[in-house]
Amino acid sequence: MDSDAEPILEIEGLTKVYPGGLKALDDIGLTIRKGEIFALLGPNGAGKTTLIGAVCGLVRPSAGTIRAFGYDMHDDWRKARARIGLVPQELSTDMFEPVHRAVSYSRGLFGLPPDKTRIEEVLRSLSLWDKRNERIMALSGGMKRRVLIAKALAHEPDLLFLDEPTAGVDVELRREMWKQIDTMRARGVTIILTTHYIEEAEEMADRVGIIRNGKILMVDEKEAMMARLGRTEALIDLTEPLAELPPAMTRFPVTLGKDGMQICYRGGDGTGKGKAEVADLTKALVSCGIDYTGIDIHESSLEDIFVDLVGERA
Numbered sequence: 619m620d621s622d623a624e625p626i627l628e629i630e631g632l633t634k635v636y637p638g639g640l641k642a643l644d645d646i647g648l649t650i651r652k653g654e655i656f657a658l659l660g661p662n663g664a665g666k667t668t669l670i671g672a673v674c675g676l677v678r679p680s681a682g683t684i685r686a687f688g689y690d691m692h693d694d695w696r697k698a699r700a701r702i703g704l705v706p707q708e709l710s711t712d713m714f715e716p717v718h719r720a721v722s723y724s725r726g727l728f729g730l731p732p733d734k735t736r737i738e739e740v741l742r743s744l745s746l747w748d749k750r751n752e753r754i755m756a757l758s759g760g761m762k763r764r765v766l767i768a769k770a771l772a773h774e775p776d777l778l779f780l781d782e783p784t785a786g787v788d789v790e791l792r793r794e795m796w797k798q799i800d801t802m803r804a805r806g807v808t809i810i811l812t813t814h815y816i817e818e819a820e821e822m823a824d825r826v827g828i829i830r831n832g833k834i835l836m837v838d839e840k841e842a843m844m845a846r847l848g849r850t851e852a853l854i855d856l857t858e859p860l861a862e863l864p865p866a867m868t869r870f871p872v873t874l875g876k877d878g879m880q881i882c883y884r885g886g887d888g889t890g891k892g893k894a895e896v897a898d899l900t901k902a903l904v905s906c907g908i909d910y911t912g913i914d915i916h917e918s919s920l921e922d923i924f925v926d927l928v929g930e931r932a
């Protein structure tokens with residue numbers, strides 16, 4: 619992602635307290651730049667849908683400011699909203715409508731003139747063309763979700779929110795949606811998706827923000843986040859047991875295990891250089907005349923990081 623690209627969305631001090639006192643968003647600050655795919659990763663109840671709702675004008679913030687495309691969402695809501703697409707988490711409206719009409723109508727909602735070509739293109743790209751005359755309620759869950767995406771794309775948004783786009787869909791459809799998201803990105807659409815699937819953030823995003831209890835715990839480029847928090851573990855099985863580690867090994871973060879038959883490396887914390895260090899380590903072993911039968915190397919994934927931070931499996 620181009621870190622100098624213009625900011626498309628600027629959120630400052632955003633707080634939402636629901637009636638009853640639950641603080642769903644707590645002083646959120648976030649800047650999204652043109653052209654990026656940003657994944658908001660967090661467990662259920664973290665505040666993801668509330669955050670999207672606030673930006674799309676569906677949830678009234680208790681405090682803070684939101685600027686989209688340079689417009690203040692409080693003062694110039696309509697101007698900004700017309701350029702924002704939302705694929706909501708829940709299927710709701712127009713279940714009785716045929717697919718084609720629902721998608722065309724969505725364009726009109728944003729004050730755009732009808733455009734048959736555009737609608738056909740969107741429906742075809744989502745494999746909905748053959749279903750265009752069917753009522754939404756008659757479609758399978760996966761197809762319904764495609765309709766939601768088609769509706770969001772019908773008005774050619776510059777900024778698209780996908781709220782848990784693949785929750786509850788099968789693996790095949792998930793992969794296809796990822797492809798769709800890639801296609802949209804190629805068209806220059808800026809995408810913010812929420813997910814509680816780490817795999818999805820890892821696969822799709824340029825940047826990842828981790829949210830929990832209404833607070834953003836950290837935001838970073840995906841690779842940088844993994845390197846910053848990442849750690850490498852390597853187990854080296856030796857051909858013959860060692861009584862103790864040779865002095866040449868002491869500069870590495872290693873211990874001797876399995877009755878001297880294994881060297882355990884645990885390092886590279888926050889540097890992203892663990893793998894390179896393990897390579898150095900194996901060279902040092904060879905030059906000490908120590909032979910090994912195999913190396914099992916593991917680098918922590920975004921999932922490990924997420925679990926460490928959030929303290930639970932998503």
Ligand SMILES: Nc1ncnc2c1ncn2[C@@H]1O[C@H](COP(=O)(O)OP(=O)(O)O)[C@@H](O)[C@H]1O
Binds near residue numbers: 661
């Ligand atoms: N309309 C509402 N009224 C009161 N509490 C709500 C409302 N919507 C969501 N919440 C609460 O706000 C918190 C954040 O919810 P939500 O934004 O839906 O989280 P997520 O999308 O990350 O699962 C949750 O504790 C949820 O129960």
Ligand SMILES: [Mg+2]
Binds near residue numbers: 667707782
């Ligand atoms: Mg949600």
